[in-house]
Amino acid sequence: AQSVTQPDIHITVSEGASLELRCNYSYGATPYLFWYVQSPGQGLQLLLKYFSGDTLVQGIKGFEAEFKRSQSSFNLRKPSVHWSDAAEYFCAVGFPKAAGNKLTFGGGTRVLVKP
Amino acid sequence: NAGVTQTPKFQVLKTGQSMTLQCAQDMNHNSMYWYRQDPGMGLRLIYYSASEGTTDKGEVPNGYNVSRLNKREFSLRLESAAPSQTSVYFCASSQRDSRDQPQHFGDGTRLSIL
Numbered sequence: 001a002q003s004v005t006q007p008d009i010h011i012t013v014s015e016g017a018s019l020e021l022r023c024n025y026s027y028g029a030t031p032y033l034f035w036y037v038q039s040p041g042q043g044l045q046l047l048l049k050y051f052s053g054d055t056l057v058q059g060i061k062g063f064e065a066e067f068k069r070s071q072s073s074f075n076l077r078k079p080s081v082h083w084s085d086a087a088e089y090f091c092a093v094g095f096p097k098a099a100g101n102k103l104t105f106g107g108g109t110r111v112l113v114k115p
Numbered sequence: 116n117a118g119v120t121q122t123p124k125f126q127v128l129k130t131g132q133s134m135t136l137q138c139a140q141d142m143n144h145n146s147m148y149w150y151r152q153d154p155g156m157g158l159r160l161i162y163y164s165a166s167e168g169t170t171d172k173g174e175v176p177n178g179y180n181v182s183r184l185n186k187r188e189f190s191l192r193l194e195s196a197a198p199s200q201t202s203v204y205f206c207a208s209s210q211r212d213s214r215d216q217p218q219h220f221g222d223g224t225r226l227s228i229l
Contacts, residue, residue, distance in 0.1 A: 009155065034217055043119070043205060043220035044158075090157055102148075102173070103218060105157035 002027050004093045006106035013081050014114045021076040021109050023091030032094035033074040034103070035065055039087045047089075050074065061085070086113040117141050119221035121206050127227045128196045136191040136224050138206030146209045147189035148173075148218065149181060151202040158205060164189055196228045 003026045013019050025031060032051050036044040048059025055067040065076045074091060091106040122137045140147065145166045150158040150173075160173030164183040178200060180192045189208075193200060203225050207218040 004157075006157075036220075041222075043222045044207075045220075046217045049217055092158075102160060102163060105150075105159075107155050107157045 002031075002093070002095050002104055004091055004104050004106040006089075006091055006109050008109045009107070010110050010112065012112045012114060015083055016080050019076075019078045019081045019085070019111065021089050021091075021111070023074045023076065023106055025072050025074070025091075025093045027072070027093070027095055030067075030069065033065075033067060034092040034094070035059065035063070035074075035076045036090045036092060037061075037087050038090065038108075044090060047076070081111075081113055083113050083115070086111055119206055119208055119219055121204075121221035121224050123224060124222065125225045127229065128193075129229050130196060130198060132196050134193050134196060134226075136193075136204055136206075136226075137188070138190065138221060139188045140206075140208040140219070141187065142208060142219065143186070144208035144210055144219070145186070147183065148207040148209075149179075149189070149191045150205045150207065151175065151200075152205060152223070153202050161191065161204075198228045200226065201228045202226060 005024045034049045035047040038044045047063050048057050050057045050067050058064050063078050067074050088108045088110045090108050092103040119140045148163040149161040152158050159175050162181040164170045167186045170181050182190045203223045205223050206221045209218045210216040
């Protein structure tokens with residue numbers, strides 16, 4: 001069955017330090033890949049997406065993600081974290097044969113930023 | 116730009132009561148979705164509507180019904196609320212024809228069932 005895993009439930013990082021959030025999926029072909037961010041009390045906002053081509057994609061707010069086919073991974077990175085990056089981050093996967101443009105979400109990683 | 120609007124934002128119900136969550140989008144999107152969000156479980160799809168006039172079950176449809184009233188509106192109904200339905204509910208929309216289009220989310224409805 002298709003699945004998405006975010007192995008880290010919580011991550012604490014100091015302001016100015018780098019951040020990497022992991023995402024792994026299980027699927028027989030290359031899916032469509034997304035990262036969303038959710039600030040407290042808010043809906044989900046799209047950070048970036050990957051469909052094909054260059055495996056390093058740039059997103060908003062200084063985030064980037066790298067697709068690695070061999071590892072079935074799509075990890076999110078930011079070189080220098082700001083206090084405003086404290087939020088919950090969700091990896092989502094769209095499978096090309098899924099009807100209705102459905103997405104499967106990982107369980108989320110909550111990021112805490114220390115001053 | 117309103118995007119996706121959900122009402123109400125908060126609601127408390129007693130077990131057995133019924134309720135309808137409303138969702139409207141102004142982006143002329145074809146597809147609409149209802150998710151529930153529970154701690155540690157990400158978002159799980161309840162129902163979706165690939166286009167006006169169609170609805171389909173998602174991962175966790177039991178206890179819910181939906182209506183795609185028109186292209187803009189997609190409502191979620193709890194006929195007899197249960198404590199297990201305490202959750203945050205999100206509505207989303209996207210273009211239909213391209214599977215690589217992202218979904219746009221509302222701000223959620225926080226629902227507590229006592």
